[in-house]
Amino acid sequence: MDRYAVIGQPVAHSLSPRIHALFAQQTQQTLSYEALEVSPESLADTLKKLHADGWRGFNITLPHKLAVAALCESVSERAQLAGAVNTLIRTDSGWKGDNTDGVGLIRDLKNQGIAVTGKRVLLLGAGGAARGVIKPLLDEKPAELTLSNRNPWKPEKIAVEFKAHGNIRPATHLSLRGDQFDLVINATSAGHDGVMPRVSAGVLAKGCVCYDLSYGKAHAPFAAWAQQQNAAKIADGLGMLVEQAATSFELWRGVRPTTITALSELRKAG
Numbered sequence: 001m002d003r004y005a006v007i008g009q010p011v012a013h014s015l016s017p018r019i020h021a022l023f024a025q026q027t028q029q030t031l032s033y034e035a036l037e038v039s040p041e042s043l044a045d046t047l048k049k050l051h052a053d054g055w056r057g058f059n060i061t062l063p064h065k066l067a068v069a070a071l072c073e074s075v076s077e078r079a080q081l082a083g084a085v086n087t088l089i090r091t092d093s094g095w096k097g098d099n100t101d102g103v104g105l106i107r108d109l110k111n112q113g114i115a116v117t118g119k120r121v122l123l124l125g126a127g128g129a130a131r132g133v134i135k136p137l138l139d140e141k142p143a144e145l146t147l148s149n150r151n152p153w154k155p156e157k158i159a160v161e162f163k164a165h166g167n168i169r170p171a172t173h174l175s176l177r178g179d180q181f182d183l184v185i186n187a188t189s190a191g192h193d194g195v196m197p198r199v200s201a202g203v204l205a206k207g208c209v210c211y212d213l214s215y216g217k218a219h220a221p222f223a224a225w226a227q228q229q230n231a232a233k234i235a236d237g238l239g240m241l242v243e244q245a246a247t248s249f250e251l252w253r254g255v256r257p258t259t260i261t262a263l264s265e266l267r268k269a270g
């Protein structure tokens, strides 16, 4: 049987095994998908061994998304730009690294009818999660993409790096007073600490959509802030999670599952 897994540490909480089991059932594919807890120190040896044992592919999650790129035989252009790898695809001689997070976000925004083209977009955070979605967002041609963080250094560096791909402006969370946005995307990890970064008040334009890359408990602080700022719509990152998984599945199996069914199963299960 073809074997797949999500590799991380910790990984027990991962929804990926559930999602891929639903995809396999729906597309009538026979495969197994597990969660493998692997430490950073043993990642290189583990990947070699898993290749020798015939495994077909992996999803990569924290804390390995950056380190794994160096262990790949080749890395796709979008993963290189993102600076992170979330999907490994078996080749005869090693692993090919790819990143499906950005395309997952864009697909979920489209599913929900959330427009990016021509809109003023604010991206909160300048870590790995933010990096992964910048190019796909710029490809949708927003009126502008403002990248903000607690301090200016990371956004400034990233803005220079992505300048050739579109209109990107660096900022800090507390320097946004007077600005107005149609779409605010939270790519900070602050929600995992139960907090929302302090952001200048009044930056949500009328009808503004607030979208969080986090889901579950980690989504609550951003959702509370968005509600307090009168967002017209608030979305968590569960749809993006399912969409990025579907693209990984398609890369491995050559068939795309219907994400809407898997997403509603996950929401039903709570």
Ligand code: ATR
Pocket: 124, 125, 126, 127, 128, 129, 130, 149, 150, 151, 154, 187, 188, 189, 190, 193, 195, 196, 197, 198
């Ligand atoms: P990830 O891969 O999830 O993006 P990361 O690379 O560590 O993780 O980046 C985390 C992001 O969340 C950063 O933008 C970080 O801000 P700093 O660069 O200022 O550290 C942001 N972040 C994390 N905890 C935060 C908090 N409590 N308040 C505000 N921003 C926070």
